[in-house]
Amino acid sequence: xxxxxxxxxxxxxxxxxxxxxxxxxxxxxxxxxxxxxxxxxxxxxxxxxxxxxxxxxxxxxxxxxxxxxxxxxxxxxxxxxxxxxxxxxxxxxxxxxxxxxxxxxxxxxxxxxxxxxxxxxxxxxxxxxxxxxxxxxxxxxxxxxxxxxxxxxxxxxxxxxxxxxxxxxxxxxxxxxxxxxxxxxxxxxxxxxxxxxxxxxxxxxxxxxxxxxxxxxxxxxxxxxxxxxxxxxxxxxxxxxxxxxxxxxxxxxxxxxxxxxxxxxxxxxxxxxxxxxxxxxxxxxxxxxxxxxxxxxxxxxxxxxxxxxxxxxxxxxxxxxxxxxxxxxxxxxxxxxxxxxxxxxxxxxxxxxxxxxxxxxxxxxxxxxxxxxxxxx
Numbered sequence: 001x002x003x004x005x006x007x008x009x010x011x012x013x014x015x016x017x018x019x020x021x022x023x024x025x026x027x028x029x030x031x032x033x034x035x036x037x038x039x040x041x042x043x044x045x046x047x048x049x050x051x052x053x054x055x056x057x058x059x060x061x062x063x064x065x066x067x068x069x070x071x072x073x074x075x076x077x078x079x080x081x082x083x084x085x086x087x088x089x090x091x092x093x094x095x096x097x098x099x100x101x102x103x104x105x106x107x108x109x110x111x112x113x114x115x116x117x118x119x120x121x122x123x124x125x126x127x128x129x130x131x132x133x134x135x136x137x138x139x140x141x142x143x144x145x146x147x148x149x150x151x152x153x154x155x156x157x158x159x160x161x162x163x164x165x166x167x168x169x170x171x172x173x174x175x176x177x178x179x180x181x182x183x184x185x186x187x188x189x190x191x192x193x194x195x196x197x198x199x200x201x202x203x204x205x206x207x208x209x210x211x212x213x214x215x216x217x218x219x220x221x222x223x224x225x226x227x228x229x230x231x232x233x234x235x236x237x238x239x240x241x242x243x244x245x246x247x248x249x250x251x252x253x254x255x256x257x258x259x260x261x262x263x264x265x266x267x268x269x270x271x272x273x274x275x276x277x278x279x280x281x282x283x284x285x286x287x288x289x290x291x292x293x294x295x296x297x298x299x300x301x302x303x304x305x306x307x308x309x310x311x312x313x314x315x316x317x318x319x320x321x322x323x324x325x326x327x328x329x330x331x332x333x334x335x336x337x338x339x340x341x342x343x344x345x346x347x348x349x350x351x352x353x354x355x356x357x358x359x360x361x362x363x364x365x366x367x368x369x370x371x372x373x374x375x376x377x
Contacts, residue, residue, distance in 0.1 A: 036175025040131055040145065045173070049150025051193045052124040058203040060281045060295055061192070064288035064318070065123055071319040072326070073116035075349045077102050079342050093341070099136075102342060105144045106133075115326070117146055118185065122322050123288075125149040126191035127162045129170070130183040141335055144183065147172055160194030162186055185329045188321045189289075196287050203280050206273060213271045221261055228258035289318045312350055 039045065055061050079102055080093040106114045121128035129147040136142045154167035166184045170177050193200070223240055225231060231239065243255070255261060278297065285295045291313045292298070323344050331341035 035173045036171070037177050038175075039173035040133075040147065040177075042173075046148050047150060048120075048148055049124075052120075052150060054204070055124065055193055055200050057207070058200060058284055060203070060284035061200070061288060063295055064285065064290045065120065067290060067294060067314060068123065068288075068319045068322065069116040069119050071315055071349065072119040072323055072344075073112035073114075075323070075344045075346060076111075077327075077330075077342050078345050079336075079340060082339050082341060093343075096340070098342075099140070099142075099336070101141060101143055105130075106146065107143055108145075114144075114146065118326065119322050121146070121149040122185065122187040122189075122191075122325070124191050124193050126160070126187040126189065126194065128185040128187075129172075130185065131177075132181045132183065138337070140337065141183070147182070161190055163188075163190075180334075183329065183335060185325060188325050192287055199280075199283050199287050203284055206276055206280050210272050210277065213273070223255070224260045224262055225258055226260045290314065291317055308350065315346065315350065 056065065077098075079096055079098040081096045083092055083094060084090075085092040104111055104114075118128050118130070128149055129152050130144040131147050132141040132143075133145045134142040151172060153171040154162075155169040155171065157164070157167050163186055166179075166186065168179055170179055170182055170184075189195075223236075223243055225236075239259070246254070281295060282292060282297050285292055285297060291310075294310065294314060323346070327341070327343050330336070331343075336342065
């Protein structure tokens with residue numbers, strides 16, 4: 001038996017680990033052989049950031065990111081020439097042959113992968129940085145490589161709002177890189193890791209509580225001795241264990257006349273905090289601007305007519321703001337010759353294909369628009 005020199009008279013709880021969490025948002029990292037421009041392409045040292053990865057642990061944020069990325073990454077981009085139409089009295093756009101980077105911006109990645117991760121930076125950090133890896137003879141960009149936003153520091157912008165202008169002091173892997181070789185896409189929305197960190201923290205704390213409740217060995221009932229010789233604590237423990245083993249291997253466990261089984265009224269939905277999880281999931285959906293029904297949440301009286309309506313809701317409420325800033329940034333004179341522009345062909349995304357025949361353009365069909373806010377019940 002152990003002997004304690006100091007008598008314990010008060011209850012105590014072991015202290016929690018208070019070590020700070022290393023945040024990767026906007027941090028500078030150096031693990032490679034070079035820094036700045038020399039470290040571009042050392043992919044083994046690339047990271048997406050702890051704050052971003054932490055947010056992706058929330059199921060709603062994970063789903064919202066993947067849904068919107070599917071729109072951005074799978075919508076083709078086309079190139080146009082702008083010209084003034086004197087007859088119509090307005091600016092017209094004529095489709096022209098695209099530059100090589102429109103079909104594959106990064107020679108090492110597919111089109112869908114590249115733009116999906118450009119959106120990922122805009123979604124979580126509110127901005128994205130594209131390094132011009134090669135140029136054509138006219139000096140315009142011919143290919144790009146994405147610099148993870150979590151690894152970029154801008155000394156002339158502290159954030160978390162970066163919508164004041166482009167940075168002139170960009171640091172990557174600890175050294176400054178030429179600003180003229182970086183295409184900066186400034187998002188119209190603030191990055192969600194800065195937007196509402198309380199929602200992310202609450203969602204993670206709730207999931208931790210649900211995990212604890214689901215793994216706790218709470219009794220589904222109580223064995224109560226009604227008569228006979230009183231059992232000791234050890235004997236009661238052995239009785240409970242044998243009863244539990246019998247319940248696991250058989251549907252019915254036998255007890256004698258001295259023991260009474262009293263089932264407890266345990267609500268599984270309350271143990272798993274189902275109502276709280278539903279509410280918090282909606283809070284995260286609001287933050288990500290995705291309609292509730294696309295996240296699997298209850299939507300009350302709201303309904304949509306078809307798959308096309310769901311796709312249009314996803315585009316209108318969530319993806320359009322990101323796609324617009326990408327289009328407009330990649331149409332600037334530093335990327336394309338003056339008088340030309342690029343646009344996502346959203347009509348192709350919204351059009352339904354049935355038996356190989358396009359059913360029409362749903363981008364301008366009023367009947368497919370929702371009759372109420374999808375995030376309202």
